[in-house]
Amino acid sequence: MILLGKVALGIAGTALAGVGLICSEGMIEVNVVEKQPEAHHVYVLAPAMLMPIGMHFVPSRKLGRAAMELRPWMPTIRAALDQLRAGEDMTLVDVRETGQHVLVTKDGGSVVVDVTDEDETVHVSAPIRAIESTIEQVAAASPDTHQ
Amino acid sequence: MQKAMRAFGVCCVLALTMSNLAVTALAATAPATERYLHVKVDDASKGESVNVNLPLSMAAAILPTVNKGSLHNGHVTIGEADFNGVDVRALLDALRTAPDNEFVTVKQKDQDVRVAKSNGNLIVHVLDKSKDGQKVDVTIPMKVVDALFSTVKDNELDVAAAIRALSDAGDAVLVTVQDATEHVRIWIDSHSASE
Numbered sequence: 001m002i003l004l005g006k007v008a009l010g011i012a013g014t015a016l017a018g019v020g021l022i023c024s025e026g027m028i029e030v031n032v033v034e035k036q037p038e039a040h041h042v043y044v045l046a047p048a049m050l051m052p053i054g055m056h057f058v059p060s061r062k063l064g065r066a067a068m069e070l071r072p073w074m075p076t077i078r079a080a081l082d083q084l085r086a087g088e089d090m091t092l093v094d095v096r097e098t099g100q101h102v103l104v105t106k107d108g109g110s111v112v113v114d115v116t117d118e119d120e121t122v123h124v125s126a127p128i129r130a131i132e133s134t135i136e137q138v139a140a141a142s143p144d145t146h147q
Numbered sequence: 148m149q150k151a152m153r154a155f156g157v158c159c160v161l162a163l164t165m166s167n168l169a170v171t172a173l174a175a176t177a178p179a180t181e182r183y184l185h186v187k188v189d190d191a192s193k194g195e196s197v198n199v200n201l202p203l204s205m206a207a208a209i210l211p212t213v214n215k216g217s218l219h220n221g222h223v224t225i226g227e228a229d230f231n232g233v234d235v236r237a238l239l240d241a242l243r244t245a246p247d248n249e250f251v252t253v254k255q256k257d258q259d260v261r262v263a264k265s266n267g268n269l270i271v272h273v274l275d276k277s278k279d280g281q282k283v284d285v286t287i288p289m290k291v292v293d294a295l296f297s298t299v300k301d302n303e304l305d306v307a308a309a310i311r312a313l314s315d316a317g318d319a320v321l322v323t324v325q326d327a328t329e330h331v332r333i334w335i336d337s338h339s340a341s342e
Contacts, residue, residue: 075212083205087181090339094198 022047026109026127034120048130055137063141070139081132085109180337182314187341192328198341203314210307221307222298239296242269243289264289268319281326288316 025048032042055063070077084106093104100117111131115122184206186199211221242250242264251262259274269292271285294312298305313335324331 072214076209079208079212080205083202083208087202087205088339090183090202091198091200091341093200094196094341096194096196098194 022049025049025130025133027125028127028130029123029125031123032120036119048127051126051130052133052137055134055141058141060141063138067139067141070135074135074139077135078132081128081135084111085128181339182335182337183339184313185332185334185336185341187330187332189330190328191330200339200341202339203310203335207307207310207314210310218306221305222300223304223306224300225302225304236296236301239292243293279327281324284320284323286319286321288312288319290316 028044028046028048028051030042030044032040034040087106089105089107091103091105093102095102101115103112103114105112105114106128107125109129110125110127112123112125114124182203184201184203186197186201188195188197190196210218214220217224245264247263247265249261249263251260253260257276257280259272259276261270261272263270263272267289269285269287269289271283273281273283275281275283291309291312294308295304295306297308316335318334318336320332320334322331322333
């Protein structure tokens with residue numbers, strides 16, 4: 001009985017450590033609310049670490065072109081993300097049109113995009129570290145390195 | 148022995164207090180706060196507005212990494228034709244040493260143009276008198292203009308140096324453009340939000 005308890009404790013501890021590790025890069029939040037009569041509501045809250053991990057499973061030939069186009073801009077992207085991470089929380093872009101509002105902010109360690117129009121509201125929040133890891137993955141992908 | 152221990156304790160507490168004070172003082176005299184470039188475009192006729200806020204440190208870090216078109220390592224290459232044979236450096240030298248004054252005043256039927264130097268700023272004012280005429284005001288600190296032309300090559304502008312110079316300049320409205328419906332404003336301050 002004691003042995004069983006120890007095994008259960010071990011499994012629970014490992015699971016807890018795994019969850020902690022997976023969530024260590026923060027969470028990606030996507031919230032889409034349609035404003036039509038038959039409104040759909042999509043809400044996704046996923047560990048940000050899954051994003052770069054997921055990129056490993058995308059065939060490199062699908063990313064080849066994106067990688068080629070991204071690569072020359074990587075120093076710029078790295079510099080921008082480094083500065084963004086180090087900077088204080090702020091509104092980066094705020095666009096208001098009749099019936100539409102787009103807001104891009106830096107909040108904590110995340111970039112948050114909020115779009116509100118007559119049909120729906122969209123909220124996307126992604127940790128900067130996860131964005132950087134994912135972009136690095138895409139840029140690194142090429143037939144030469146993955147095939 | 149006890150006295151020695153007490154003295155040692157008091158010394159430790161004093162040392163800790165002093166180090167805390169030093170850290171606090173260092174934090175207080177930390178580098179100046181971040182400066183931001185703001186761009187605000189309002190179109191009253193369409194009810195549209197665009198606000199962009201960019202930390203200058205980010206701009207300064209990004210610019211040298213961009214190598215595309217005429218922009219390389221924070222420098223912009225300009226064709227000789229863009230200067231129309233004018234020796235801009237000599238012109239700037241003359242401008243720098245000259246006292247505050249109005250250098251160019253053009254008054255035409257449909258347009259007024261004024262170029263002046265005032266309080267260390269280069270000021271350009273253009274007024275278009277047509278029906279939907281625009282009013283353009285540009286105020287650039289001379290230090291920024293100097294930094295812009297601080298490159299070795301004659302056909303290059305050092306944009307990265309200009310951004311750094313802009314970081315050291317005080318709060319300033321750099322550009323305002325006003326026409327019948329649109330209002331554009333570009334300015335620098337230490338607030339991360341537009342207003």
